[in-house]
Every structure is written in structure tokens, then in C-alpha cells.
């Protein structure tokens with residue numbers, strides 16, 4: 383691995399952070415990593431325990447003099463490079479009292495460590511080549527994961543699935559580049575045409591794989607950030623009643639007065655293991671009330687920008703025009719029967735009052751959530767950063783394919799190589815590291 387191991391030989395100063403939450407609990411884990419961790423651990427706990435084993439130790443401000451007994455703790459000593467960061471590091475499993483934590487933090491500072499920046503442990507793991515950039519992002523996503531789909535996707539990425547895909551492309555491109563160089567050195571008259579054809583074939587195949595990866599329906603990004611389902615339709619349809627049912631709480635005001643909801647109201651739920659945000663909107667109608675009109679404008683914005691639209695209308699009023707791509711749901715079947723279709727499209731009948739049809743609607747929403755996020759084949763990309771770099775790589779490969787002169791192809795291939803290298807963090811990423819690791823929580 384070339385240059386993300388650039389800091390390999392620089393020993394970084396010791397940093398510490400609480401790895402567990404700051405609230406009161408049974409145990410608090412203080413992590414320390416960096417050059418001199420051995421010295422700090424000796425200061426606090428005496429003789430170094432056996433590596434990577436849990437050992438019981440008294441913790442002191444100054445263990446040599448048995449000065450200031452701070453706590454009784456479990457200690458794990460992990461000398462580099464076989465540690466999470468790749469550096470000498472240790473963990474103190476303390477009693478989780480706030481006075482203990484602050485006394486131990488003071489002792490660590492006195493022994494020469496400083497508090498870690500957000501994401502600094504994982505950033506060091508990256509700098510020492512223990513994880514690539516996609517794996518580090520996967521670790522951050524793993525901590526943020528609130529749903530099964532997010533957890534599985536983040537774990538696969540943290541374990542290197544996405545990075546392996548990108549490294550495979552980079553390796554193949556490296557091979558193409560090497561052949562390309564050889565081709566340039568060939569005298570024109572001896573240029574074997576089948577060699578050049580094979581080379582172009584490999585570039586095209588690589589580009590096709592990248593295009594296929596990009597055309598994933600954004601499912602990885604959708605799983606990560608969650609889907610947005612909006613509920614739209616005429617006033618008094620029961621949109622807010624449906625939102626409350628999905629939220630399992632009184633999130634929105636429900637009333638028999640048409641035009642009750644004016645603002646958009648969002649609630650987040652988990653459907654079939656997928657994070658879904660439902661947006662309740664103002665009833666769609668012509669209105670002279672400027673506030674309600676703004677509500678209708680916002681409703682239309684959500685209709686256009688959400689992943690899925692549920693169009694709800696009441697059975698006892700004139701039927702609306704179907705919105706494009708919407709799931710048509712007719713409510714209040716306790717008052718009048720639902721039509722089987724509207725403008726030739728199927729309609730689902732429900733009554734939020736009696737519960738009729740609600741389980742079927744729930745199943746339908748779950749299957750939509752799955753349809754929008756499931757896929758097969760290699761792992762999907764999960765961030766705009768991945769999309770931008772893969773797009774750049776593909777654009778360069780396409781430019782290379784369109785060039786007649788091998789000499790000019792080389793430059794585009796090198797640009798594609800750089801774009802792929804940025805994905806795993808092998809090249810040109812200094813400028814984005816602060817952004818990526820700054821989003822981690824402290825202690826990770």
C-alpha cells in the first residue's frame with residue numbers, strides 16, 4: 383500500500399479519550415494510544431501487564447511511589463503494531479464515576495498525553511495502514527447505524543468489502559497502464575494490433591463495471607441516510623391520522639376541519655429494517671390563504687423530491703387526479719366503498735377508524751422500502767464522495783477510449799487511477815481527512 387502509509391515511520395504523540403459514553407454507567411473505558419503509551423501505563427499501573435490480556439490493576443497517579451490511589455481497574459496493554467490504531471496503546475476499564483474519570487484524565491495529562499480529537503484513533507489506524515478510507519467510513523457508519531439495513535451495510539464496508547472492490551479496479555488499471563507504457567515504446571510498424579485491442583477491451587470492461595456500480599439506484603446512500611416517504615392528498619383525507627398511526631404517537635394535529643395541517647411534519651420509523659422518514663403535508667387544494675398556499679407549495683416540493691409518494695384521499699369526497707408514481711390509497715372505507723381503480727391505477731382501500739386494510743398498507747410500504755434498498759452483487763457505494771470519485775474515474779476511462787493516440791491515453795488513465803486511489807485513500811486525500819474524521823465521535 384503506497385502513500386496512506388506515509389506516516390508509518392512517524393511516531394505520533396500519545397492521546398487519550400473515553401471510549402464509552404459520558405453518562406454514569408458500570409464501567410468506563412479510557413483508551414490511550416501513541417508513542418510513550420508504555421511509559422504512561424507504567425506511571426499509572428506499575429509493571430506492564432501481558433499484552434492483549436485483561437489484567438486487574440490498582441491505578442495510581444504515581445504508581446512507583448504508590449501516590450494517589452485513583453481506582454481499581456481492568457487494564458489491557460496492546461503494543462503496536464497489533465492494536466486497533468497500530469500504535470502502542472492501552473485501555474483502562476474503570477468504575478464509571480465522573481470523579482474517577484476526571485482524576486484519571488488529569489493523571490494522563492500529567493504523564494504526557496493529550497485529549498484525542500474526534501475520530502483520531504481511527505485516523506491513526508488509517509495513517510498506519512490498518513484500515514483504508516472506506517473501512518474507516520464504515521466504522522463511523524457502524525456507530526451511527528440505527529437499523530438492521532444500516533448495520534449490515536456499515537459492517538460489510540468496515541470489513542473491507544467496498545475497499546476490496548475499489549482496490550481490484552485500481553490493480554487492473556495499474557496493469558492496463560503498464561501495458562500502455564509498453565505500447566508507447568513499440569515502434570509504429572511493429573505495433574501488434576491484437577495487443578492494443580485487448581488493452582482497449584480491458585479499459586471498456588472496467589468502465590462498464592464502474593458504470594454498473596454507479597447505476598445502483600442509490601440504494602447504499604438510501605440505506606445510509608434513510609428513505610423519505612411523503613403522504614399527500616386533498617384536505618381531510620386522514621393524512622395526519624395515518625402519520626400518527628405510523629409514528630405510534632400524536633405527532634400531528636388531527637381535526638375534522640379541512641386545512642388543519644399547514645406545515646410539513648416529519649417522523650422517522652423503521653420499516654422492514656430500513657430507516658424511513660414519513661412526511662405529512664398540507665392538504666392539496668386551491669386556496670387564497672397565503673399561509674395555507676405556502677403549505678401546499680411545500681407539499682408539492684415533497685411530492686417531487688421524496689423516494690415514494692403515498693396519495694391518500696377520502697372515499698366520501700370527489701376523487702382527485704392521481705399524482706405521478708404515487709401509491710393510491712382511499713381512506714374512510716367505513717363511510718363509502720373505495721374504488722377499485724382511479725384512472726386505471728389500482729387503489730388500496732383502508733379505514734383508519736376501523737383499522738380495515740391497514741395491515742395490507744403496512745405490508746405494501748415495507749415492500750416498497752425493501753424494493754428501494756435491496757440489490758444483489760457487489761456492495762453499493764454509500765456516500766456522495768464515492769459517487770463523485772467513481773464518476774471521475776469513469777469519465778477519464780471514457781476519454782481514454784475515445785483517443786486514437788496511445789500517448790494521449792496514458793494521461794487519462796493516470797487521472798482514472800488517481801480517482802480510484804482517492805476512494806480508498808491511497809492518494810490525494812489530505813484535504814478531506816479533517817472532514818471525514820471530524821464527523822466521528824470523540825473516542826473513536
Ligand SMILES: Nc1nc2c(c(=O)[nH]1)N(C=O)[C@@H](CNc1ccc(C(=O)N[C@@H](CCC(=O)O)C(=O)O)cc1)CN2
Pocket residue numbers: 434460463464465466473
Ligand atoms: N475493549 C475493546 N472492545 C472493542 C474495541 C476496542 O478497541 N476495545 N474495538 C475498537 O474499535 C472494536 C473491535 N475492533 C478491534 C479491531 C482491532 C483490534 C486489535 O487490537 N487488533 C490487533 C490484535 C488482534 C488479535 O489480538 O488477534 C491486530 O489486528 O493486530 C481490536 C479491536 C469493538 N470492541
Ligand SMILES: Nc1nc2c(ncn2[C@@H]2O[C@H](COP(=O)(O)OP(=O)(O)OP(=O)(O)O)[C@@H](O)[C@H]2O)c(=O)[nH]1
Pocket residue numbers: 616617618619620621622623624635636637638639640641642643644663664665666713714715716717732733734735736
Ligand atoms: N370516518 C372516518 N374518519 C376518519 C378516518 N380517518 C380519519 N378520519 C377523520 O377525518 C378527519 C380528518 O383527518 P386528518 O388526519 O386531520 O386529515 P388530513 O388529511 O390530515 O387533513 P388536512 O390536514 O386538513 O389536510 C378527522 O376528523 C379524522 O378523525 C376514517 O377512516 N374514517
Ligand SMILES: [Mg+2]
Pocket residue numbers: 621622623634635636642643662663665
Ligand atoms: Mg393533516
